[in-house]
Amino acid sequence: MSETILIIDDAADVRDLLDFSLKDAGYRVIQAESGPAGIEAYHAHQPDLILLDIGLGSMDGLEVCRQLRAVTSAPIIFLTSRADEVDQLVGFATGGDDYVTKPFSPKVVLARVSSLLRRQQRGDDDVKTKFQVGPIALDTESRQATLDGATLDLTRTEFDLLTVLIENPTRVITREILLERVWGEWYGDTHVVEVHMSRLRNKVKKAGGPSIGTAVRGVGYRLGLE
Amino acid sequence: MTNQEAESEAVLAFIRERQAEVLGGAISQLSECSIVDLPAVLHKASGSVGSYQLEEAHALLAELSGVVSDPTATQADIEEARARTVDALRVTGTGAHA
Numbered sequence: 067m068s069e070t071i072l073i074i075d076d077a078a079d080v081r082d083l084l085d086f087s088l089k090d091a092g093y094r095v096i097q098a099e100s101g102p103a104g105i106e107a108y109h110a111h112q113p114d115l116i117l118l119d120i121g122l123g124s125m126d127g128l129e130v131c132r133q134l135r136a137v138t139s140a141p142i143i144f145l146t147s148r149a150d151e152v153d154q155l156v157g158f159a160t161g162g163d164d165y166v167t168k169p170f171s172p173k174v175v176l177a178r179v180s181s182l183l184r185r186q187q188r189g190d191d192d193v194k195t196k197f198q199v200g201p202i203a204l205d206t207e208s209r210q211a212t213l214d215g216a217t218l219d220l221t222r223t224e225f226d227l228l229t230v231l232i233e234n235p236t237r238v239i240t241r242e243i244l245l246e247r248v249w250g251e252w253y254g255d256t257h258v259v260e261v262h263m264s265r266l267r268n269k270v271k272k273a274g275g276p277s278i279g280t281a282v283r284g285v286g287y288r289l290g291l292e
Numbered sequence: 293m294t295n296q297e298a299e300s301e302a303v304l305a306f307i308r309e310r311q312a313e314v315l316g317g318a319i320s321q322l323s324e325c326s327i328v329d330l331p332a333v334l335h336k337a338s339g340s341v342g343s344y345q346l347e348e349a350h351a352l353l354a355e356l357s358g359v360v361s362d363p364t365a366t367q368a369d370i371e372e373a374r375a376r377t378v379d380a381l382r383v384t385g386t387g388a389h390a
Contacts, residue, residue: 169339
């Protein structure tokens with residue numbers, strides 16, 4: 067394992083703990099203490115994954131994410147410590163792939179990092195790569211989703227959620243299956259599925275599409291297309 | 293699906309080794325910052341001390357955050373709560389040496 071992880075956080079203690087844990091797990095680690103320094107470090111080292119604090123000083127994490135997303139599709143995990151920051155992540159198309167709340171357990175961060183890197187590397191193993199259900203088309207090879215031919219701007223997680231739903235258009239998919247298929251190994255509650263499903267639903271709807279990802283109480287979700 | 297597994301021995305050792313320093317840093321920042329900067333300092337310090345498994349200190353900071361975010365709290369209330377929290381932090385576990 068020799069993937070490079072970039073940590074962008076203005077708290078030195080937090081950076082050091084993440085640095086130690088990631089190196090202990092075999093990753094290479096680059097640290098940056100501000101948004102501009104993080105963007106510079108990205109260009110210098112081209113990391114495989116980025117851990118990004120939202121509450122940075124002059125340039126906040128959301129702006130850093132926006133700038134990074136213009137140049138890379140490397141997974142980005144937000145580090146956040148306030149409920150209102152989580153609300154921000156849910157409410158806006160931030161471009162992040164996941165988030166971890168502070169205080170954090172290094173083991174949980176490692177699990178998320180490993181899971182996202184695995185998903186990124188899984189690549190082209192799918193037998194069937196093109197799907198069309200109603201106005202939504204999906205190409206898992208090029209990782210493109212379209213609505214009536216227009217590109218849907220989805221994050222990695224949203225794309226993977228949509229893939230699971232569209233591969234099984236008539237089935238109800240349990241939260242556990244969604245966690246396993248999209249996140250792989252998971253430590254934490256299943257709330258993360260609702261958060262990302264809500265973002266996916268809003269994006270499709272905002273693009274003029276149908277209501278998808280219908281919740282089936284106590285079970286999970288189905289594609290819907292209502 | 294909760295995380296029942298412990299951190300690795302190496303990570304735990306690192307955390308233990310750094311706890312006093314992290315708590316000392318939090319106490320310094322908390323003591324020295326202006327009342328305007330207090331919410332941001334608390335925000336950062338809570339993330340650090342909690343991640344370094346300083347549960348008692350984390351709870352004290354959460355309590356102070358409650359006072360700081362209370363719209364009815366006066367500046368004097370906040371200063372008094374800050375002083376009380378700093379004193380309490382100094383006597384918690386590793387903080388006694390900070």
